[in-house]
Structures are given as C-alpha cells and as structure tokens.
Amino acid sequence: MEDLGQMITKMSGGRIEVTTYPGAALVPNYGELDALQDGTIEAFHSGLSAFRGKLGDATYFGIGRPAGPTIYELLAWFYQGGGIELSREILAAKGYNNVYYVGPVDPRSAEGFGWFKKPITSLADFKGMKFRTAAIWGEVVSRKLGGAVTMIAASELYEAFKRGVIDGFEFSTPALDWDYKYQELGAYYHMPGVHQTNTLQALGVNKKAWDRLSPELQVIVSYAVQADNARLYRSNYLDGVAYQKMLDYGVKIVDLPRDVIKGIITASVGVYAEMSAKDPVFAKWYKSQEDFFKLYRECQNRITDWKVD
Secondary structure, eight states, rough: HHHHHHHHHHHHTSOOOOOOOTTTTSOOOHHHHHHHHSSSEEEEOOOGGGHHHHHGGGGGGGSSOOOOOOOHHHHHHHHHSSSHHHHHHHHHHHHHHHHHEEEEEEEEEEOOOOOEOOOOOGGGGGGTTTEEOHHHHHHHHHHHHHOEEOOOOHHHHHHHHHTTTTEOOOOSSSHHHHTTGGGGGGGGGEETTTOOOEEEEEEEHHHHHHHOHHHHHHHHHHHHHHHHTTTOOOHHHHHHHHHHHHHHOEEEEEEOOOOHHHHHHHHHHHHHHHHHHHHHHHHHHHHHHHHHHHHHHHHHHHHHHHOOO
C-alpha cells in the first residue's frame, strides 16, 4: 500500500500526494467501502471480497479461489476479460455510485494451504475441525467437508492456535506467514495452495476525488496500478526467500495427497454450482471467468508445456 502511494506521488511529479494509513486508523476495519462512498476517506487499498456482505458473493471471484486461476490468469481476466468492468458494475448495482474502482493491485501467487496440528491425510480430517479461513474456501469447508469455520484476525492467529482455540488455520503466502512468525508454532505447514490459487487487492477511489483529477493525472494513477501489478516478481521472490527460511528453521512442510487435492476440486466445483443456481450475478461472474480461462489456457498450457519426466 505504501509502495503504491509513493509510486503515484513520484509518477505525478508530486501533483498527487498520497498519504497512507494502516487498517482501522481512519475508520473501523471493513468500514472502508461506506467511508469511501460518503467521502470520509478518498481511497482504499483492499479487496472487494472483504465487503461481500454488502456487494454479494460474486466478489469472491476478485481473488484466488479453490481450484481457481493462477495470478497471471486472474490479472489477464481483469484487463482482457471484463473483470474491471464487472467490478464497477457490481458497485453501481449496489448503490456505491461514489466509489470508482481503478483496478487490481498487490498481486501474489498461491497461498500456503495452512498450518495444522497434524498432517492432513484425507478430507475426513476436516470434519469437526475448528478452522480459521476466509473467502469461498470457508464455504467449501463448512458446506462439504464438515469443518467449523471461524474468522480470526491475522494478529490473533498465533495465540488462538497456541491455546487450542482453533485446530488449524490458513492465512497467506509464505512471506507473510513468516512475518507473522507462524513458523514458531511447531505446526505442519501444507502445500500446494489449491484452496486459494492467488491473492489480489484493489484500489478504490472516491468518485468526487477522482473527478477532481485532470485526465492526465487519472491516466497516471491507472498506469501506476498496472505498474504495481508488474511487480509480482517481487512477492514471488520473497516467498522463495521465506520458504528457504522455513526449511532452515525446521518447519515441517507437508505435501497434500493427490486424492485430497482432487477431493477439494470436486467439492469446490459443487459449491460453485450451488451458488450459481441461487445467485444470477454469481453465475455471471463464474461463467465469465470459466469461458475466459478456457480460451486462455488452451494455448498457454500447450505452448509452455516443455517439461519431460
């Protein structure tokens, strides 16, 4: 967030001065969308899925999901497949006409599958598990796998796991998990991140504040956002550094069994079908992505498949 703000200030030659604040410093957590609408704040750096209760379940598709796209595929959908337009459309449909969705920011690749007290060997291990997660993966765990899903802030996860309040949790990518010192818990860290195949935020700006910018400055902000997305290489590199630190620290890293991964994919597709049948907007976003990824992957998967056994 701070890097993006500095980038906008520098690219505009100081004509736009961006001052950033941590979460809850200006308004309560998850109150940013309404604050942007009424002009209390002029911009936010967050994901639309954080406001699912106000915007609807379709916003789950603005970030990684179980058996979903890679971060490269999702960014391509936003810029070439209509994702930005759909995001603006849903804001307008829910009455947030004073919120301008600039575009996706802060992309990262797949998250770690999670931290558990013992290795996951089958989907049955989730039954009755007190598990912290978020987004649509929580729907899959609660609806299909029998887990007791709870939402706990990242800053509280360490103590919650340590005290046995939860049996397992997932938070983010290796770099961020390392920063929160989860490696100290003695838990089993699982891969791959089939539950959340990428993570992505968004830049939203108060519409009146946006309209006060000249067309030139609006273009600068838009391209600063795209430049921020190009720095995916940085987060991927930092994940690699954190992964090596975990190995050196002695973290027990576990690969999910293939049948567990297949089961998660099957369960997730079932949840998507159920939610699509009940929510036409959810169905519209899901179809938009699936149609786009089919076209995108047909060439990309074949043209990049150079590995041999």
